[in-house]
Amino acid sequence: MPVPWLRILDALIGVTDLARSRRIGRMSQAADADPQQQLETRGGGIETRLAGVVVAALKEAFERDTRRLDLERAQLDAERERAERALRLELRRQAGDREIGRLRLLAGVAIASWIGTLFFAARLLGAGVRARAALGGGWLLLLIAFACAVIAQTRVGQSLDRSETAPLESGVEGTLAVWLIVGGLGLVGVAVLLL
Numbered sequence: 370m371p372v373p374w375l376r377i378l379d380a381l382i383g384v385t386d387l388a389r390s391r392r393i394g395r396m397s398q399a400a401d402a403d404p405q406q407q408l409e410t411r412g413g414g415i416e417t418r419l420a421g422v423v424v425a426a427l428k429e430a431f432e433r434d435t436r437r438l439d440l441e442r443a444q445l446d447a448e449r450e451r452a453e454r455a456l457r458l459e460l461r462r463q464a465g466d467r468e469i470g471r472l473r474l475l476a477g478v479a480i481a482s483w484i485g486t487l488f489f490a491a492r493l494l495g496a497g498v499r500a501r502a503a504l505g506g507g508w509l510l511l512l513i514a515f516a517c518a519v520i521a522q523t524r525v526g527q528s529l530d531r532s533e534t535a536p537l538e539s540g541v542e543g544t545l546a547v548w549l550i551v552g553g554l555g556l557v558g559v560a561v562l563l564l
Contacts, residue, residue, distance in 0.1 A: 468538075469526065472525065475547060503557070506553075507555070518542070525537065
């Protein structure tokens with residue numbers, strides 16, 4: 370009996386086709402389930418790992434740059450705040466200097482006015498009581514105006530030394546000094562008119 374070689378060969382080819390089709394079916398199911406594993410099985414595992422390393426390195430570089438930029442921003446904010454504080458202090462110092470200059474001028478005017486009225490003293494000694502009382506009252510007001518101006522200068526200097534938030538003012542004495550000078554000169558003028 371002859372051996373049917375063609376049929377046996379045909380059966381073997383059919384079995385291998387069946388095995389191949391099952392293997393291909395399993396591979397397609399595995400490919401749908403895990404694409405990374407499919408890449409690794411095809412030789413793409415090294416490329417995938419290298420891409421992951423590059424992404425991690427880029428992410429770390431971006432985070433480091435972000436931290437550096439945040440630090441620089443904080444330093445710029447601190448420098449800006451220092452500059453603003455220095456500007457506020459300088460403006461406060463200039464305002465204090467102007468106020469002290471004004472009060473020194475008032476003190477100088479009060480003393481110069483008092484010294485100027487001394488020239489009328491010799492003429493008014495022979496005058497009546499009212500003229501001498503007006504001259505004495507004018508002198509008193511001018512000397513009080515001088516004292517108020519000096520006290521106000523001290524107050525402004527102390528408020529400059531205390532803190533940068535304390536109000537910078539000469540107080541009642543600074544305002545009163547002007548009116549005392551005006552009143553003192555007015556009384557001296559009345560004394561001269563009463564001659």
